[in-house]
Amino acid sequence: xxxxxxxxxxxxxxxxxxxxxxxxxxxxxxxxxxxxxxxxxxxxxxxxxxxxxxxxxxxxxxxxxxxxxxxxxxxxxxxxxxxxxxxxxxxxxxxxxxxxxxxxxxxxxxx
Amino acid sequence: xxxxxxxxxxxxxxxxxxxxxxxxxxxxxxxxxxxxxxxxxxxxxxxxxxxxxxxxxxxxxxxxxxxxxxxxxxxxxxxxxxxxxxxxxxxxxxxxxxxxxxxxxxxxxxxxxxxxxxxxxxxxxxxxxxxxxxxxxxxxxxxxxxxxxxxxxxxxxxxxxxxxxxxxxxxxxxxxxxxxxxxxxxxxxxxxxxxxxxxxxxxxxxxxxxxxxxxxxxxxxxxxxxxxxxxxxxxxxxxxxxxxxxxxxxxxxxxxxxxxxxxxxxxxxxxxxxxxxxxxxxxxxxxxxxxxxxxxxxxxxxxxxxxxxxxxxxxxxxxxxxxxxxxxxxxxxxxxxxxxxxxxxxxxxxxxxxxxxxxxxxxxxxxxxxxxxxxxxxxxxxxxxxxxxxxxxxxxxxxxxxxxxxxxxxxxxxxxxxxxxxxxxxxxxxxxxxxxxxxxxxxxxxxxxxxxxxxxxxxxxxxxxxxxxxxxxxxxxxxxxxxxxxxxxxxxxxxxxxxxxxxxxxxxxxxxxxxxxxxxxxxxxxxxxxxxxxxxxxxxxxxxxxxxxxxxxxxxxxxxxxxxxxxxxxxxxxxxxxxxxxxxxxxxxxxxxxxxxxxxxxxxxxxxxxxxxxxxxxxxxxxxxxxxxxxxxxxxxxxxxxxxxxxxxxxxxxxxxxxxxxxxxxxxxxxxxxxxxxxxxxxxxxxxxxxxxxxxxxxxxxxxxxxxxxxxxxxxxxxxxxxxxxxxxxxxxxxxxxxxxxxxxxxxxxxxxxxx
Numbered sequence: 048x049x050x051x052x053x054x055x056x057x058x059x060x061x062x063x064x065x066x067x068x069x070x071x072x073x074x075x076x077x078x079x080x081x082x083x084x085x086x087x088x089x090x091x092x093x094x095x096x097x098x099x100x101x102x103x104x105x106x107x108x109x110x111x112x113x114x115x116x117x118x119x120x121x122x123x124x125x126x127x128x129x130x131x132x133x134x135x136x137x138x139x140x141x142x143x144x145x146x147x148x149x150x151x152x153x154x155x156x157x158x
Numbered sequence: 159x160x161x162x163x164x165x166x167x168x169x170x171x172x173x174x175x176x177x178x179x180x181x182x183x184x185x186x187x188x189x190x191x192x193x194x195x196x197x198x199x200x201x202x203x204x205x206x207x208x209x210x211x212x213x214x215x216x217x218x219x220x221x222x223x224x225x226x227x228x229x230x231x232x233x234x235x236x237x238x239x240x241x242x243x244x245x246x247x248x249x250x251x252x253x254x255x256x257x258x259x260x261x262x263x264x265x266x267x268x269x270x271x272x273x274x275x276x277x278x279x280x281x282x283x284x285x286x287x288x289x290x291x292x293x294x295x296x297x298x299x300x301x302x303x304x305x306x307x308x309x310x311x312x313x314x315x316x317x318x319x320x321x322x323x324x325x326x327x328x329x330x331x332x333x334x335x336x337x338x339x340x341x342x343x344x345x346x347x348x349x350x351x352x353x354x355x356x357x358x359x360x361x362x363x364x365x366x367x368x369x370x371x372x373x374x375x376x377x378x379x380x381x382x383x384x385x386x387x388x389x390x391x392x393x394x395x396x397x398x399x400x401x402x403x404x405x406x407x408x409x410x411x412x413x414x415x416x417x418x419x420x421x422x423x424x425x426x427x428x429x430x431x432x433x434x435x436x437x438x439x440x441x442x443x444x445x446x447x448x449x450x451x452x453x454x455x456x457x458x459x460x461x462x463x464x465x466x467x468x469x470x471x472x473x474x475x476x477x478x479x480x481x482x483x484x485x486x487x488x489x490x491x492x493x494x495x496x497x498x499x500x501x502x503x504x505x506x507x508x509x510x511x512x513x514x515x516x517x518x519x520x521x522x523x524x525x526x527x528x529x530x531x532x533x534x535x536x537x538x539x540x541x542x543x544x545x546x547x548x549x550x551x552x553x554x555x556x557x558x559x560x561x562x563x564x565x566x567x568x569x570x571x572x573x574x575x576x577x578x579x580x581x582x583x584x585x586x587x588x589x590x591x592x593x594x595x596x597x598x599x600x601x602x603x604x605x606x607x608x609x610x611x612x613x614x615x616x617x618x619x620x621x622x623x624x625x626x627x628x629x630x631x632x633x634x635x636x637x638x639x640x641x642x643x644x645x646x647x648x649x650x651x652x653x654x655x656x657x658x659x660x661x662x663x664x665x666x667x668x669x670x671x672x673x674x675x676x677x678x679x680x681x682x683x684x685x686x687x688x689x690x691x692x693x694x695x696x697x698x699x700x701x702x703x704x705x706x707x708x709x710x711x712x713x714x715x716x717x718x719x720x721x722x723x724x725x726x727x728x729x730x731x732x733x734x735x736x737x738x739x740x741x742x743x744x745x746x747x748x749x750x751x752x753x754x755x756x757x758x759x760x761x762x763x764x765x766x767x768x769x770x771x772x773x774x775x776x777x778x779x780x781x782x783x784x785x786x787x788x789x790x791x792x793x794x795x796x797x798x799x800x801x802x803x804x805x806x807x808x809x810x811x812x813x814x815x816x817x818x819x820x821x822x823x824x825x826x827x828x829x830x831x832x833x834x835x836x837x838x839x840x841x842x843x844x845x846x847x848x849x850x851x852x853x854x855x856x857x858x859x860x861x862x863x864x865x866x867x868x869x870x871x872x873x874x875x876x877x878x879x880x881x882x883x884x885x886x887x888x889x890x891x892x893x894x895x896x897x898x899x900x901x902x903x904x905x906x907x908x909x910x911x912x913x914x
Contacts, residue, residue, distance in 0.1 A: 068738065068760065069737070069738055069739040069759070069760050070735055070736065070737060070738070070739070070756055070757055070759075070760055071675075071735070071736040071738065072675070072676045072703050072704075072733060072734075072735060072736075072753070073676060073677060073733070073734040073735065073736050073745060074676060074677040074678075074679075074733050074734040075676050075677070075678050075679070075704065075707065075731065075733035075734075075750075076619075076679050076680075076681075076731060076732055076733060077678070077679070077680045077681070077707075077708075077711075077726065077731040077733075077750075078617055078680070078681045078683065078726075078727045078730040078731050079680060079681070079682050079683070079724045079725060079726050079727060080682070080683045080684070080685050080688070080690075080724070080725045080727055081682050081683070081684060081685065081715075081719075081722045081723065081724050081725075082684070082685035082686075082722070082723060082725070083721055083722060083723075084721055084722060084723040085721075096686060098684065098685050098686035098687075099686055119721075120721055122721065128721075155720055155721055156720065156721065157719075157720065157721035157722065158718075158719045158720045158721065158722075
């Protein structure tokens with residue numbers, strides 16, 4: 048809690064210089080939730096939520112120790128999104144987006 | 159001497175040989191030279207010219223042995239028998255003694271004779287001997303037509319002329335001897351024991367050469383009557399004991415008798431009889447008297463009379479499992495009653511602690527008792543398991559759900575929350591807790607509660623130690639598998655990733671010389687892993703005081719990760735606000751919404767509820783929930799008790815508090831009954847989904863399946879996390895038929911097939 052002490056000293060210094068405010072935010076413990084920025088939250092290839100690992104990864108029980116980087120989402124130029132694992136298998140057979148039949152090229156990868 | 163076959167007259171050689179044979183068989187002294195001559199006589203006769211005289215030799219020898227044995231019977235065994243009858247029995251050797259002495263001599267003698275006839279045995283007899291396999295199929299009887307080796311022949315003759323003749327007498331005497339040993343508590347003098355033992359074993363030895371059925375004579379002649387006699391004796395003894403003993407004493411006596419009898423059996427009998435006699439003894443003393451033994455079982459168990467129970471266990475151990483059922487059932491009931499007693503009277507706040515700890519006490523106590531008294535017998539351990547499971551999974555009534563899963567999860571929560579208990583103790587308690595956890599049938603309910611409590615601990619930073627948290631998750635993983643703890647793991651990982659992220663973010667701010675003016679700590683949770691109830695975002699106009707922080711962090715986050723979007727869960731945020739409008743300045747911990755409300759008063763003294771709500775765009779429920787505690791804490795004053803739209807709210811300028819740092823308790827952190835109910839309902843939903851998925855998977859693999867077989871497979875799949883009731887499975891089957899995943903087959907009403 049040494050940090051707190053320092054902060055409050057700092058604040059007092061600024062408080063003195065400025066006209067004192069009645070209320071000052073000292074500390075904020077915020078909670079946020081992240082999800083993939085996708086239009087459809089289910090992967091059309093494996094029918095699993097993109098937030099979860101794809102079916103194949105779940106079956107193999109891959110331990111996602113480091114924030115599950117092994118089963119990320121991939122967006123095509125068409126803006127459709129899938130599990131990267133699912134898509135890399137798909138393109139081996141057919142290099143088109145399974146939803147819109149456009150030529151598949153990766154726009155960005157989830158990280 | 160020459161080995162060359164020569165012409166001999168049988169009558170020239172035989173008388174000489176016969177004399178020597180007689181000396182040999184009576185164990186008289188035979189000179190080596192004489193022995194050698196006789197040895198070659200046998201040879202000479204066997205290879206005699208022009209015709210070998212082996213058969214003749216064999217027959218003569220057989221006659222000789224027959225008459226020898228008969229003579230021994232008459233002169234040595236029987237003759238004195240008459241004499242002893244006339245005289246005092248105790249001073250003279252009796253029948254057993256005489257038989258034994260004769261047998262010892264003869265059995266030794268015949269071995270030597272066998273040696274003497276070795277040429278005949280090996281060259282002449284072996285040739286015509288039937289092979290092992292042939293002897294297996296039929297030729298078991300020692301037919302006179304077949305020639306035997308001399309040793310065997312001798313024994314067979316002994317059996318024929320001696321044993322068969324004396325059998326009844328001998329057996330009668332032996333049984334008398336054994337009875338005498340029983341009466342004297344096993345103090346029969348050792349010589350006598352040796353004689354009886356020798357006689358008994360002679361019945362075996364006399365048939366020893368036989369490849370099969372060598373015990374047949376012993377069994378028919380002796381063992382059968384012996385077992386019968388012992389059985390009668392045991393029955394009488396048991397009757398006598400019943401007259402004078404309590405159950406407890408009876409068992410003690412029986413244990414002693416069993417021990418003595420098995421020693422006695424070793425002393426006298428052939429090894430093959432030991433288990434048979436033992437069985438007989440057990441049968442007469444235990445199996446036949448089960449009613450009596452069990453008559454006090456209930457009391458012994460309920461008073462936990464360890465010595466008696468121990469004896470009862472020893473006594474009952476050898477008998478078949480189904481006969482022990484009564485003791486085990488009684489034991490099980492006893493544990494169950496004690497468990498129910500300690501657990502179902504519980505009331506009050508800390509019911510979950512008492513529940514787990516009382517149950518553990520019961521479990522521990524009986525585990526120890528089983529180790530001490532019942533030798534950790536698996537039958538008793540499984541009775542303990544059954545009893546515990548039935549106590550723990552008992553529903554108070556048909557309608558009410560079983561709350562054990564909730565209690566056990568809350569118990570873990572209590573342990574893992576910050577407290578003064580030392581870590582080692584917590585660790586121990588958590589390990590113990592798993593014992594109880596394993597009995598829970600509704601593991602999915604436990605998981606629901608546990609994950610919600612874990613979420614609360616992690617978000618509100620109430621955990622005693624992250625190591626302990628991780629340890630517990632690992633224990634659960636061990637007990638129920640990866641699937642069960644997957645989400646718990648992800649929650650746990652989110653928190654450690656967030657800590658890391660905060661450090662990096664703060665360094666980033668420092669590097670860029672940005673001062674947000676507040677101490678910011680942000681947890682980023684991944685969607686889907688956290689049991690946050692409805693994830694729909696409550697509308698909220700974020701005060702500009704927060705905006706900079708939020709923007710800085712979002713920029714930073716999006717820079718670090720791509721493709722992610724952040725949603726702020728303001729209802730879970732809290733912070734510290736410094737109040738400087740009063741005489742003293744205070745630092746107050748409160749929810750974000752509450753901070754937002756107070757911040758509105760920076761620029762004005764009084765606001766109506768409607769104004770506040772509109773500015774912050776809070777819905778009624780959220781507003782009420784957060785406003786009430788602020789009024790209660792007296793930081794704000796309201797013009798009316800009931801907060802309606804027109805109620806005026808103003809700062810309480812006279813507020814004082816002894817403490818300069820305090821917290822406005824929020825309604826959110828307490829578990830409401832609705833929440834519990836919600837948890838339980840959501841479990842039901844999850845179960846339906848699980849069952850449907852399971853049914854589809856099974857049917858996809860099997861294509862066609864009978865109703866009962868399907869139910870069994872579903873049960874075995876769901877066993878890890880819960881025990882579904884059959885009605886629920888049926889409902890799921892129905893709904894899958896409606897959804898056309900499966901259909902009833904045309905030919906049978908209780909069969910389903912998978913529809914692709």
